[in-house]
Amino acid sequence: MNKHDQPILRLRQVCCLLLLFTLTGCHVDRTLDVTQQVLQGEYGKARTYVHKNLSNKRSEREYLLDRMMMGILCVADGHPQSAQVTFEEVYQVLRTQGINADKTVASVVFNEDVKTWKGEPFEQALALAYYGIQQAHLNQWDNTRAAAAGSLFQLRDFGKNDKGERINTLEIAQRSIEAERKAAGKPSDKEEYINSGYAVRESNFTLGYILHGLASAQLNRQQEANDFFNVAAQIDANLKPLVDQLKSGQYNTILIVSHGLGPRKIAYGPDNALARFEPRFRSDASPLIVSAAGGGQAAYPMVCDVNQMAADHMWNNLEDVREAKSVIGNVLLVGGGVTTAIAMDQGSGEAALIGLGLMAAGALVKTSAHADTRYCNVMPQRVYVVPVMITGENARITLTVQGRQQSQMVLAGLSPPPPGHGAQLRYVRLFAGFPTASGPPPGWAASGQINYVSTQLNNAGPAPLPYILGGNDVRSPNPRVLASYAGQPGIGSLTPAELENLYRDEGIALTVEDQRGFAGMHILEGGNSLVEPMVGTAGFTRLFGAIRPPYQPKSPQLQGMIKEK
Amino acid sequence: MLIRLALLSVCLALTSCATTGASRSSRMTTEDLTEMSEAMAQSLAQSDALRNRTPTSEPWVISIDRVQNLTTDIITESERWYVIQRLRSSLPIRAMSQQKNITFVIPKERLDAMRNDPKIDVSTDPNFGTQRTPTHQMTAKFMGSERAIALARTDTYYCEFEIMNFATGVPEWTDRFEYKREAVGHIWD
Numbered sequence: 001m002n003k004h005d006q007p008i009l010r011l012r013q014v015c016c017l018l019l020l021f022t023l024t025g026c027h028v029d030r031t032l033d034v035t036q037q038v039l040q041g042e043y044g045k046a047r048t049y050v051h052k053n054l055s056n057k058r059s060e061r062e063y064l065l066d067r068m069m070m071g072i073l074c075v076a077d078g079h080p081q082s083a084q085v086t087f088e089e090v091y092q093v094l095r096t097q098g099i100n101a102d103k104t105v106a107s108v109v110f111n112e113d114v115k116t117w118k119g120e121p122f123e124q125a126l127a128l129a130y131y132g133i134q135q136a137h138l139n140q141w142d143n144t145r146a147a148a149a150g151s152l153f154q155l156r157d158f159g160k161n162d163k164g165e166r167i168n169t170l171e172i173a174q175r176s177i178e179a180e181r182k183a184a185g186k187p188s189d190k191e192e193y194i195n196s197g198y199a200v201r202e203s204n205f206t207l208g209y210i211l212h213g214l215a216s217a218q219l220n221r222q223q224e225a226n227d228f229f230n231v232a233a234q235i236d237a238n239l240k241p242l243v244d245q246l247k248s249g250q251y252n253t254i255l256i257v258s259h260g261l262g263p264r265k266i267a268y269g270p271d272n273a274l275a276r277f278e279p280r281f282r283s284d285a286s287p288l289i290v291s292a293a294g295g296g297q298a299a300y301p302m303v304c305d306v307n308q309m310a311a312d313h314m315w316n317n318l319e320d321v322r323e324a325k326s327v328i329g330n331v332l333l334v335g336g337g338v339t340t341a342i343a344m345d346q347g348s349g350e351a352a353l354i355g356l357g358l359m360a361a362g363a364l365v366k367t368s369a370h371a372d373t374r375y376c377n378v379m380p381q382r383v384y385v386v387p388v389m390i391t392g393e394n395a396r397i398t399l400t401v402q403g404r405q406q407s408q409m410v411l412a413g414l415s416p417p418p419p420g421h422g423a424q425l426r427y428v429r430l431f432a433g434f435p436t437a438s439g440p441p442p443g444w445a446a447s448g449q450i451n452y453v454s455t456q457l458n459n460a461g462p463a464p465l466p467y468i469l470g471g472n473d474v475r476s477p478n479p480r481v482l483a484s485y486a487g488q489p490g491i492g493s494l495t496p497a498e499l500e501n502l503y504r505d506e507g508i509a510l511t512v513e514d515q516r517g518f519a520g521m522h523i524l525e526g527g528n529s530l531v532e533p534m535v536g537t538a539g540f541t542r543l544f545g546a547i548r549p550p551y552q553p554k555s556p557q558l559q560g561m562i563k564e565k
Numbered sequence: 566m567l568i569r570l571a572l573l574s575v576c577l578a579l580t581s582c583a584t585t586g587a588s589r590s591s592r593m594t595t596e597d598l599t600e601m602s603e604a605m606a607q608s609l610a611q612s613d614a615l616r617n618r619t620p621t622s623e624p625w626v627i628s629i630d631r632v633q634n635l636t637t638d639i640i641t642e643s644e645r646w647y648v649i650q651r652l653r654s655s656l657p658i659r660a661m662s663q664q665k666n667i668t669f670v671i672p673k674e675r676l677d678a679m680r681n682d683p684k685i686d687v688s689t690d691p692n693f694g695t696q697r698t699p700t701h702q703m704t705a706k707f708m709g710s711e712r713a714i715a716l717a718r719t720d721t722y723y724c725e726f727e728i729m730n731f732a733t734g735v736p737e738w739t740d741r742f743e744y745k746r747e748a749v750g751h752i753w754d
Contacts, residue, residue, distance in 0.1 A: 084641075088641060091639055092592075095590050095591075095592050095638070096589045096590045096748075097589055097590065097718065097748050097749070097750040097751060097754065098589055098716070098748070098749055098750010098751055098754055118754070131639070135639070138642075140642070142633055142634040142635060142640075143634060143639045143640065143641075145634075145635075145637075146634060146636060146637050146638055146639045146640075147639055149637040149711075150637065150638075150639075153713075154713065200714075219633075219635070317754070
């Protein structure tokens with residue numbers, strides 16, 4: 001080798017090392033803000049943040065991840081309509097099967113991210129359950145039934161270990177490697193164990209069975225409903241009293257109540273090639289205490305513990321159990337490093353380049369060997385199902401996870417469903433706070449007050465005034481609403497079109513359709529939408545249960561009107 | 566050597582992109598819904614129930630109800646209305662208005678939704694919807710069965726249509742349309 005070539009080789013080496021560091025670097029956790037918002041119960045901010053940053057490339061993991069998050073957050077915020085398109089897109093992906101099966105070679109040799117991500121099976125089942133819950137809000141019980149049926153897909157069961165415990169993913173990886181060694185590294189026999197060493201099992205997703213039962217009952221298929229309820233009680237005997245109540249049909253309102261944050265996905269094991277889910281909110285058997293004003297108190301058992309689901313290999317997709325790649329990566333790195341060092345000593349430029357090439361290839365494999373720890377981080381830790389019989393208008397229902405005072409939420413404004421409507425369903429995501437913090441719940445959650453006039457409720461006082469004019473009325477303008485402003489200076493003389501224009505000049509959207517299917521943040525929380533969350537949800541409780549700062553007018557028209565007043 | 570590695574990479578990438586051509590979803594498609602609604606329109610037009618009707622026959626006012634979904638596949642609201650819309654706008658059905666004195670009207674739930682829609686003020690029109698007075702009801706029900714094993718799934722869909730006479734409670738016409746969708750691969754993968 002010419003001495004003048006040595007700096008060039010060093011430069012190449014530095015470039016290669018920089019490339020290696022880049023390849024082994026971590027990706028940004030862009031969902032951190034969302035988690036914080038969810039902990040505070042700020043589902044409006046969280047869902048609009050996700051909506052704004054929605055990935056539109058189907059090949060990216062975020063495509064499904066973002067949509068799962070957005071769907072869940074919209075339902076939590078009481079905006080099921082805004083979740084419609086999102087859930088349709090999620091469903092389209094989840095109902096496509098075997099989409100990763102053809103990419104095994106690419107995922108093993110190059111990069112796992114080329115796969116189309118469908119999430120862990122437990123995330124898939126929960127996403128389908130959420131779709132069912134969203135459809136039930138819209139009284140589409142037949143679709144709830146279909147979504148619940150979809151969530152009950154069969155699972156892979158690799159059984160127990162020698163100690164009689166459920167086998168974990170590390171043990172599956174070890175058994176897989178043993179099987180590969182026995183197969184003498186023949187490519188066709190790779191991952192033989194993962195693809196065939198399991199028994200197919202019926203699902204144990206109790207929430208799915210109960211949702212199916214609820215939907216069947218609403219479609220007057222009581223026998224079918226009872227069958228699904230019974231399966232849930234067979235899987236978890238604690239659910240027997242709940243199932244008996246559901247079978248009796250003595251309810252007109254179903255509350256699906258969730259609390260906490262589901263587990264986080266972390267990498268572990270050699271080269272962090274494996275992934276597992278670690279609880280953020282601890283699991284326990286605390287029931288949900290439900291009390292109604294003037295009524296009794298009842299305790300309801302937990303129907304779904306997401307920590308438990310995520311910890312069971314049956315609910316994992318096992319993509320991390322390809323630890324062999326990491327081993328290959330180590331071998332290549334060592335081999336490449338040795339080749340380069342020898343080449344440098346012997347002055348062989350070609351051998352050094354080959355060595356660097358091998359190192360780069362090894363690093364590529366190592367990069368993909370590091371388990372991908374992206375996950376749907378807004379899943380709840382637990383879910384309860386509460387059947388309630390609401391008999392009067394404006395019922396007040398208090399929900400508290402036993403022993404977690406911070407979780408308390410008082411729902412106000414619920415009324416019986418209209419005649420001939422069947423049961424109504426509401427999803428209530430309780431305030432999570434922080435896992436280890438104690439203390440009272442936030443004021444809005446426990447106030448039980450409705451401080452603003454709502455489109456959904458008949459709660460206007462004698463002389464209501466729109467919030468944008470300094471009052472507390474946030475109803476959508478229409479002739480009936482305008483009639484209630486009669487006699488009031490300024491606004492009382494407006495025509496319906498003029499009132500609508502007043503809102504539009506402020507940049508306030510009046511309907512979901514005006515906002516292309518997604519309701520933005522409400523004006524009560526500083527947004528530009530007049531679309532309210534559904535009564536009986538955490539979103540409605542947050543918005544209407546607190547006293548909000550006065551509206552700040554933007555348009556000269558409104559500023560002029562306020563001045564005249 | 567590097568060129569060989571690059572070629573190998575391209576080969577592997579191409580292999581990974583190859584698909585078997587097998588279907589990956591057993592969902593109903595828009596084509597299924599189109600074909601089904603057109604077949605039903607044809608069947609109704611040629612049915613015994615309508616054969617002897619003329620422009621001077623007693624008028625039939627048929628309310629088309631929302632499609633009920635009893636399959637294990639989600640059918641969105643827009644897909645349901647698409648089925649009804651296709652059916653209503655098909656040539657044989659449109660021709661019935663004059664040739665058979667048959668009118669199709671919106672279902673009651675749609676009317677109620679309009680009455681409760683704050684954007685549509687019908688309070689000043691006491692006659693809104695009163696001329697609807699259906700004499701018959703058309704229902705459409707999607708049913709299905711699913712057969713799944715570890716590596717494949719087959720969904721069979723049946724769509725059953727019925728026109729029932731409100732006065733007598735007797736079905737004037739029923740027919741069903743059936744199709745099958747298959748998909749291969751693990752549902753979780």
